[in-house]
Amino acid sequence: MADIKLISVYKRYETESVLNGLSIHVNNGEYVSLIGVSGCGKTTTLKIIAGLIKPCSGQVLFNNINTSKLSENESRAVIVDQNVLLFPHMTVERNINFGLRIRRVCKEKIKEKTEKLLKMIQLSEHKNKFPSELSGGQMQRVAIARAMAIDPEVLLLDEPFSKLDISLREDMRKFIKEVHENHKITIIMVTHDKEEAFLMSDRVAFMDNGRIEQYDTPENIYRRPSSMKVARFFGHCNFIEGKVENSVFTSKLGNYSVDEKKEGKATLLIRSEQIKIVNEGEQNITGTVTDYRYAGEKTYLKLDSNGVTLRIHTIEDVKYRLRDTIHIKIDYKKGVLLW
Amino acid sequence: MYKKLKPYLMLLPVMVVMSVFILGLISAVLQSFGYIPIFGMTEITLRHYMNILESRSFFRALAFSIYISFASGGISVFIGTYVAYLIYRNKKETLWVRTLYKIPIAVPHAIAVLLVFIMLTQSGVLSRILYNLGVIDNLMEFPELIFDRGGVGIIIAYTWKGIPFIIMITLGILKKIDLRLVDTALNLGASKKEAWWQVEFPMILPTIFTGFILLFAFSFGAFEVPFLIGPSAPRALPVVAYIQYTSIDLSLRPQAMVINVIISMISLILVYVYILAFRSIKKYFG
Amino acid sequence: MKDFFSKLIIFIILLPLIPLMLWPFIASWRWPQLIPLFGEARGFKHFFSAGSNSVNILLFSVFLSIVVTIITLAIALPAAKAIAFYSFRGKNMIKTIILLPVIVPMVAVSMGIHVSFIYLGLANNCIGVILIHLIPGLPYAVRILLNSFLLIGDDIATQGKNLGANSLQVLWHITLPLIMPGVIAASTMVYIISFSQYFITFLIGGGRVVTFSMLMFPLIERGERVLASTYSVVFLASILLVVIVGDKAMKGFFSDSNFLV
The missing domain is CATH 2.40.50.140 (Nucleic acid-binding proteins)
Incomplete structure (x- = not known):
C-alpha cells in the first residue's frame, strides 16, 4: 500500500515536451483516474510511476521515498496495459505466477497464491490454457491476476477496457472495483472515457498539456470545473x-x-x-x-x-x-x- | 461449381510437380522391395532389407551420418544463436555486419568444400599461419582434417554455411518479438537477464529448433560434401547409396533403394517434428 | 568485448573467401609461404579457352536456371495465392506435401524416379533436367510468395475490381507490383538453388546435360586449386551478376511508368 507523490515532473523528448511540471498526490488506497485528450501525457505519467520511463526532472515518491534511482525491475507499481501483453509461451498459470517465480518464492506458496488468484478471476479450469486460446476479457483478467500476484503497492491501469466489447466492460469494471475494495490497493487508471472515470474513481485528475488542470472528486470536477476546458470535457456546456x-x-x-x-x-x-x-x-x-x-x-x-x-x-x-x-x-x- | 474448384485448379501445377516427387519416393520403396521390372526383377522380397539391416557397415554409415548432422547442426545453432543475440542486443550494429554474414548462404556446398581444402588442409592457409607463428614446425604436425574418420572437414563445411543461416532466421524471429513483453517482465520484477531467459529466449526456441531440423535434414541426405571430403570408411549414408546405385552389379540397385528409403523415412519423421515446432511458433507470434 | 566477438566470428567466416579469390591468379604458393607468387591467371586462361567450352556451358547453365526460375515462379504464384486466400479441404495436407522437398533429400527421390524418367524418355535430356530442377526450389518459392500475399491481403484486389478492372488487369497493375519484393526474393532463391544443383543434374542428365556445376565439381574433387578456384569465382560472380541484373530488371519492368492502358 502506498501513497504516491509526483512533484514537478518534466519529461521532454526531442520533438516535444510531454510532461510540464506535473504534480499529483494519490493517497494510500485511493482510486484515481487520469483523464484527458490524446497526447496529454497520461500514459507517460503512468509509465514514470511504474519506473519504465525516467523523468527529466522532478520527483517520484512512494511513501515519501524517492524511487527515481531504482532500476526498472525494482518498481513497486505494476502496470497493466490495454494490449494485455500476456506471455504467449506461458500458460495462464505460469503467466500469473511469473512474478512469484522471479522472486524465488517457495513452491507451496506459489501454488497457494496462484490458486487463490485463479479463483478470484474465475478462470481456475483454464489454468493450463495458452493466451492464444483465451478471449479478450479472459486475457485481461489474467493480466490483472498476474499483477496482483506480487502484491504491488500500486496498480496502474492503462485504458484497461478500451479494447474490450462494450458488454464486457461493465463486468470488468465491477471486477476491478471488487479488487480495489477487497485488497484496499492504490489504483491509478488512465482512461479517456469520462463516464468510466466517474463511476470508478475516488478522485479524477484532468490532464492537459502535460499538467494537471483539476484534481478533485467526480462531483466537484463536474459541478465546479476550474476552467472552460475542464467544463467542456466533462459535459455539455453553455458559456454565458x-x-x-x-x-x-x-x-x-x-x-x-x-x-x-x-x-x-x-x-x-x-x-x-x-x-x-x-x-x-x-x-x-x-x-x-x-x-x-x-x-x-x-x-x-x-x-x-x-x-x-x-x-x-x-x-x-x-x-x-x-x-x-x-x-x-x-x-x-x-x-x-x-x- | 467453378468457384469451388478454383483453388484446386490453382494448385494443379504445383501438385503435378510434387507428384513427381512422391512418385520418386514410391518408386524407391518399390525398388527397395526388389520390384524393378525394367531390369527384369519382379519378385517382391524383403531380402534386401535384411541384407542392409544385418550389415555392420550400414549401421556405421548411419551412425556417421547422424553424428555429422548432429554435430554440424548443433555447433551452427550454438554459435549462430549467440552471434544473433549479440547483434540483436547491439542496436548500433552497422549495415555491413548485417548483410555480409549472409554471403555463405548463397555459396554452394561444393565451394564450401573447396574453402576447407584451401584453409584447413595440411598445406592450407591455417597451417601456414601456425607455422609462421611458431606453433608447428612442419607440415605433418597440422592435424588431418579432411578425409578423416572424425569427419571434421565435413562438419566444418556444413557449419560454415550453417552458422549464417541460423543467424539469419534467429535475427528474423527476434525482430518480431513485441518488446513491450520485455517491459512487462521488467515491470514484474525480472532483471534484464531473467527477461531474456524467461521471455525472449523461450519465444525464439521453436524457430531455432526448426533451423536445426533443416540443417540436420539437409546434411543427413546430402551427397556432395561427404563425397568430396569424407573418409572412405565410414562413409556417409547418401554416399553409400550412390556407390551401390552406380555399381555395375545391378542386383545392388535394390539395396541402394533400401538405403534411400531409410533416409527418407528418417526425414519424414523430421518433417513431423518440424511441423510440431512450427505450430508453437504460430502460437507465440500469431 | 561481446560486440567484438560477433564481428570476429563474421570475419572468420568470410576470411576463406579471400584466398579463394587469389588462387586463380597464383602461379605457385609453396608451403609455408604466407604470400603466394602471382602469375598469369592460368585459371582464367583455361576458362576462356575455346577447348574447354566453359563459357558456353556457363551461358547454357544460366539460361537453364532462368528457365527453371520462370517456370517455378509461374507454378508457385497461383499455388501461393490459393493457399493465402482460399479455404478448402485438404489444405493442410497440401501444405505439408509442398514442404517435403525442404526436408526429404533429393538424393533419394532422384534415384527413385530415375528409372521412370529413363522409361519415359525424360533422362539424359534438358526436359528431364528442368523437370527435376523444379522440385527443390518450389517449396521456397511458394513459402515466400505466400508470405507476400498474406502481407498485402485480398482487399486491394477486390478494390481494383470494384473500380472496374478485370482479373488480368488486377493481376498486372495491382497484385504483381505489390508482391514484387516477394517475387524477387523467391526468384533469387530458386535461381541459386537450381544453379547450384549437382547431383540431380548429374543423375538425371546422365552426363549429357552439362551444367557449370558439373564442370566445377570434378575440379574440386581432384583438388586442383587454381582451376577449382577460378571456376568457383566465376560461379559466384555469375550468380551475383544474374541476381543484381534480375533484381533491377524486375523492379524496372513493374514500375508503373511501363503501363499503357
Whole structure:
C-alpha cells in the first residue's frame, strides 16, 4: 500500500515536451483516474510511476521515498496495459505466477497464491490454457491476476477496457472495483472515457498539456470545473459572457445575483441539463429554436435568446420545429463562474 | 461449381510437380522391395532389407551420418544463436555486419568444400599461419582434417554455411518479438537477464529448433560434401547409396533403394517434428 | 568485448573467401609461404579457352536456371495465392506435401524416379533436367510468395475490381507490383538453388546435360586449386551478376511508368 507523490515532473523528448511540471498526490488506497485528450501525457505519467520511463526532472515518491534511482525491475507499481501483453509461451498459470517465480518464492506458496488468484478471476479450469486460446476479457483478467500476484503497492491501469466489447466492460469494471475494495490497493487508471472515470474513481485528475488542470472528486470536477476546458470535457456546456459587479452578474440574458465578491469580466457556465423547458409563465428566458436533433433518448436543441446561443437537451418526447418559441428556466444557483 | 474448384485448379501445377516427387519416393520403396521390372526383377522380397539391416557397415554409415548432422547442426545453432543475440542486443550494429554474414548462404556446398581444402588442409592457409607463428614446425604436425574418420572437414563445411543461416532466421524471429513483453517482465520484477531467459529466449526456441531440423535434414541426405571430403570408411549414408546405385552389379540397385528409403523415412519423421515446432511458433507470434 | 566477438566470428567466416579469390591468379604458393607468387591467371586462361567450352556451358547453365526460375515462379504464384486466400479441404495436407522437398533429400527421390524418367524418355535430356530442377526450389518459392500475399491481403484486389478492372488487369497493375519484393526474393532463391544443383543434374542428365556445376565439381574433387578456384569465382560472380541484373530488371519492368492502358 502506498501513497504516491509526483512533484514537478518534466519529461521532454526531442520533438516535444510531454510532461510540464506535473504534480499529483494519490493517497494510500485511493482510486484515481487520469483523464484527458490524446497526447496529454497520461500514459507517460503512468509509465514514470511504474519506473519504465525516467523523468527529466522532478520527483517520484512512494511513501515519501524517492524511487527515481531504482532500476526498472525494482518498481513497486505494476502496470497493466490495454494490449494485455500476456506471455504467449506461458500458460495462464505460469503467466500469473511469473512474478512469484522471479522472486524465488517457495513452491507451496506459489501454488497457494496462484490458486487463490485463479479463483478470484474465475478462470481456475483454464489454468493450463495458452493466451492464444483465451478471449479478450479472459486475457485481461489474467493480466490483472498476474499483477496482483506480487502484491504491488500500486496498480496502474492503462485504458484497461478500451479494447474490450462494450458488454464486457461493465463486468470488468465491477471486477476491478471488487479488487480495489477487497485488497484496499492504490489504483491509478488512465482512461479517456469520462463516464468510466466517474463511476470508478475516488478522485479524477484532468490532464492537459502535460499538467494537471483539476484534481478533485467526480462531483466537484463536474459541478465546479476550474476552467472552460475542464467544463467542456466533462459535459455539455453553455458559456454565458458577462460581468460581475456588486455581486450581480450582468449579461445579455439578464441580471442575476451571485454569491461572489470578485469583480470583473466573467463567464457563467450553465450545463445543458440545468436548463429546463417550462410552460409559459414559469420561465426566466424565452428563445427560438434554431436547430434540433433527435437522438432517441434525448433531443438536442439550440436556442437563440437575445443573441445568445444556448444548447439544451430534453428527454421530453415533444416534436420541435425551427423557429418555435420555447420558454426555459435556468437554475442560476447551479451555474459556475469562470474567470 | 467453378468457384469451388478454383483453388484446386490453382494448385494443379504445383501438385503435378510434387507428384513427381512422391512418385520418386514410391518408386524407391518399390525398388527397395526388389520390384524393378525394367531390369527384369519382379519378385517382391524383403531380402534386401535384411541384407542392409544385418550389415555392420550400414549401421556405421548411419551412425556417421547422424553424428555429422548432429554435430554440424548443433555447433551452427550454438554459435549462430549467440552471434544473433549479440547483434540483436547491439542496436548500433552497422549495415555491413548485417548483410555480409549472409554471403555463405548463397555459396554452394561444393565451394564450401573447396574453402576447407584451401584453409584447413595440411598445406592450407591455417597451417601456414601456425607455422609462421611458431606453433608447428612442419607440415605433418597440422592435424588431418579432411578425409578423416572424425569427419571434421565435413562438419566444418556444413557449419560454415550453417552458422549464417541460423543467424539469419534467429535475427528474423527476434525482430518480431513485441518488446513491450520485455517491459512487462521488467515491470514484474525480472532483471534484464531473467527477461531474456524467461521471455525472449523461450519465444525464439521453436524457430531455432526448426533451423536445426533443416540443417540436420539437409546434411543427413546430402551427397556432395561427404563425397568430396569424407573418409572412405565410414562413409556417409547418401554416399553409400550412390556407390551401390552406380555399381555395375545391378542386383545392388535394390539395396541402394533400401538405403534411400531409410533416409527418407528418417526425414519424414523430421518433417513431423518440424511441423510440431512450427505450430508453437504460430502460437507465440500469431 | 561481446560486440567484438560477433564481428570476429563474421570475419572468420568470410576470411576463406579471400584466398579463394587469389588462387586463380597464383602461379605457385609453396608451403609455408604466407604470400603466394602471382602469375598469369592460368585459371582464367583455361576458362576462356575455346577447348574447354566453359563459357558456353556457363551461358547454357544460366539460361537453364532462368528457365527453371520462370517456370517455378509461374507454378508457385497461383499455388501461393490459393493457399493465402482460399479455404478448402485438404489444405493442410497440401501444405505439408509442398514442404517435403525442404526436408526429404533429393538424393533419394532422384534415384527413385530415375528409372521412370529413363522409361519415359525424360533422362539424359534438358526436359528431364528442368523437370527435376523444379522440385527443390518450389517449396521456397511458394513459402515466400505466400508470405507476400498474406502481407498485402485480398482487399486491394477486390478494390481494383470494384473500380472496374478485370482479373488480368488486377493481376498486372495491382497484385504483381505489390508482391514484387516477394517475387524477387523467391526468384533469387530458386535461381541459386537450381544453379547450384549437382547431383540431380548429374543423375538425371546422365552426363549429357552439362551444367557449370558439373564442370566445377570434378575440379574440386581432384583438388586442383587454381582451376577449382577460378571456376568457383566465376560461379559466384555469375550468380551475383544474374541476381543484381534480375533484381533491377524486375523492379524496372513493374514500375508503373511501363503501363499503357
